[in-house]
Amino acid sequence: MLRAIILFPTLLTALCGMGRVCEVYSGGSIEQALATTMDCDTVRVHAGVYNEGPITITRPVVLLGESWPVIDGGGKGEVIVVKAPHVTIRGLVVRGTAISDINDNAAIKCISVTDITIAGNRIEDSFFGIYLSSVARASVSDNRVIGDAATPEGRRANGIHLWKCAHVSVERNTVMHHRDGIYLEFVTDSRIEGDTSAYNSRYGLHFMFSHRDRYMRNVFRNNGAGVAVMFTHDVIMADNHFEENRGASSYGLLLKEINDATITGNVFADNTVGILIDGCNRAQVKDNLFHANGWAVRLLANSLDCVFDGNSFRSNTFDMTTNGDLVKSTLRNNYWDRYRGYDLDHDGRGDVPHRPMSVFGAVTERAPYAMVLSRSLMVDLLDQAERIVPTLTPAALEDRSPLMHPPHG
Secondary structure (H helix, E strand, O other): OOOOOEEEEEEEOOOOEEEEEEEEOOOOOHHHHHHOOOOOOEEEEOOOEEOOOOEEEOOOOEEEEOOOOEEEOOOOOOOEEEOOOOEEEEOOEEEOOOOOOOOOOEEEEEEOOEEEEEEOOEEEOOOEEEEEEOOEEEEEEOOEEEOOOOOOHHHOOOOEEEEEEEEEEEEOOEEEOOOOOEEEEEEEOOEEEOOEEEOOOOEEEEEEOOOOOEEEOOEEEOOOOEEEEEEEEEEEEEOOEEEOOOOOOOEEEEEEEEEEEEEEOOEEEOOOEEEEEEOOEOOEEEOOEEEOOOEEEEEOOOOEEEEEEOOEEEOOOEEEEOOOOOOEEEEEOOEEOOOOOOOOOOOOEOOOOEOOOOHHHHHHHHOHHHHHHOOOHHHHHHHHHHHHOOOOOOOOOOEOOOEOOOOOO
């Protein structure tokens, strides 16, 4: 039923202070309601399906859903476009963007604005979900950005996409069935925390050229290629879970040409590769658990001054491998479940060093097809011989103080 748009004064506590509330009911027009607003007003949209889009917001307002109203763009392009600062979008179901090879159509797009809040929305059937371009001081939190699992990869885009942004928090969102779950490029001084990114066709998290960012307490599960961090410096990744990221070119975490990263307190479980470190300098990999991965760590020889300290390696096919003989990184105080040394002075650390790279690991780095022999008796014999007369594995890839007991319980 079409009902009139009702305007009445209220105290707007968020962002702007005093403002009016504009009520929109099923059959009404959100676009028309926005045209009547003044700065710091609230447009409250009640339950119903609103076939509108693109809806453009050009004033600082609050767009608030009541009982999950649906805004359906009908596959025509964008659905909601924000071109004003101090905008809040909350409590909406937004769906029906166009799919395009040319335009980055999004359910909610913010362009060259500041002080944005996008919270508690459901994004469905979208090309891009939430898209921020040249945005500063924004919060994207508690949203569900869910694509269609049946959509081919070539017709997917990113769930949460940030380009050239600063001081953005992305928190407690759930992102599934997109291309990259969360994508950042040229994003600085921002925080990704408490998110779940799963079942995306490429990366659960993908960021490049993004400095001084923090990624904490997230779950990245069963993504096509895991998580990729590239061409970045001063990054902290703490207390995340990287799980079940499997495939021929998949990893829990790829670090590509990263400087001064801290990787601490994370769990890497059941990935093809836990961490692949390629061309990185001064990475601090501390207090992580590597469990049941194919390769726990692949440390390429072009990485320098990386430190592995206090980690636990359990039930991995390969604990650590490298592709060169000269390794300029440090291993200390790690727990290795394959360690067969002893602790005569009872200080909790082994009295003989541990080389985590097996002979078979060295062979497969040079000849990957040798993996077909991974469960053979010959491999066991080679590894036993290497423990007695170590000659084939890099001497520098050695933990001189291996822990006798796991630090992670």
